[in-house]
Amino acid sequence: MTTPGFRPTHVVPGYGMPAWEAPDPARPTVPLDPLLPVQLVERRGDWAYVLCANGWSAWVDGRHLVAVPQDPPAPESPLTRAADPRPLLARADETLARYRAAVEELAGGGLDGEAFRGRTRGLRIGVVVDGEHVWLYDAQHGRWVYADGTRLSTYATDEAPRATADSPGHAPTQVVTPDGS
Template sequence: MSGAPGPGFRPTHVVPPRGMPAWEAPDPARPTVPLDPLLPVQLLGRRGDWAHIGCANGWAAWVDGRGLVAVPEDPPVADGPPGAADPRPLLARAAEALAAYRSAVDELAAGSLAGEDFADRTRGLRIGIVVDGEAVWLYDPEESRWMYGDGRRLTTYATDRAVTGDTGPGHAPTRLVTPDGEP
C-alpha cells in the first residue's frame, strides 16, 4: 500500500487492547488482516472517521480512527528515573522468539514441518521491535506492554495494565489503555 512510513517511523497511536480490523481502502468491502493489540502505528492521514495508518515495517492500512489510542507526543527522556529496566533481557527474549520462529519457517520451507505443526510451534510467539536510531520500542509480551528505550534503559510507553511504581521526573506520562480503548 502507498503512503507507508519511511525510516523515520514514530508511533503516534497504538491499536486498542482487543486489536482492530483494517482495510485496504476506506471501504468496508475491502478488509485486510486485523491489527494486533497495542501495535504502535503512525497516523498518516484521516478521511472522516477513517484513519490511514502506517506500521514500522512499511505496511499501511485504513482503520476506524475513533478506536486508535494516542500516545505521548514525545517518548520518555533519556535521563529517566534510576532503576528503569535494562533493555538487554527483553532484547534477548525477543531474539529467542525470533530464532524460534525462523527455525520453524526454515523447517516449513524445507518440507520437514507440516502446516499444522508450524501453527503449533509458533502459537504464542509475540515479538514487537521498532528501532529508529538510538530509540527502540520493544513489546514485552509477559507484561502486555510496549517499552521505550534509549539503549541504556527501558520505560513503559503503552500498556493495558495498571502501572505500578514511581515513574519519576523526566518520564512522559504512560498511556494506560483500558479494555474499551479509552485512556
C-alpha cells in the same frame, strides 16, 4: 495556529475520527482531521474529552487516540534492573530464533503447515529500531516500551480503556494534566 500552553498528549489516527459535542453518540459534530495533535483533558470510560491544537475541543472515542511518547528519561539517571532493556532484547532474540528455526523446518519439509502453526502459536515479538531509539513489545506484560539504550518507559499497552465497575454505564470523570498527575 496552536493554542498557547498547548502540549499534545495524543494525535488523531491517520484516518481521522468522528467527534461529538458531548459523550453521547446522538450529538455528533465535525470529525477531527488525521494526525491532528490533541491534549487529553478528561476521560469517561471509553470517551475522551480533547483539546485540539487549533483550539477546538470535542469528545472522541479515546480508545482510538494515538499516544504521543513522553520525553525519554534523562541519560544521567542510574540504570536500574527494572529499566534495563537488555532482558527484553534477549527475549526478542530468543523468540525470533524459535520462529526462524520453525521456518527452516517448514522450508526443509520437516514440518507441515499445521505443525508449523502449532510450533509458532503464542510467539509474539515486536521490535522497531530507529538509530539510537528502540521500541520493544513486552509480551509478558502486554505493552510496548521505548528505550534510548539505557532505560525503558511504557509507550502503549494492550489493555483498552474501560468504565469502572461501580458505574458501568458512566465512568467517573478523571481530569488529566499534561504532567500525568
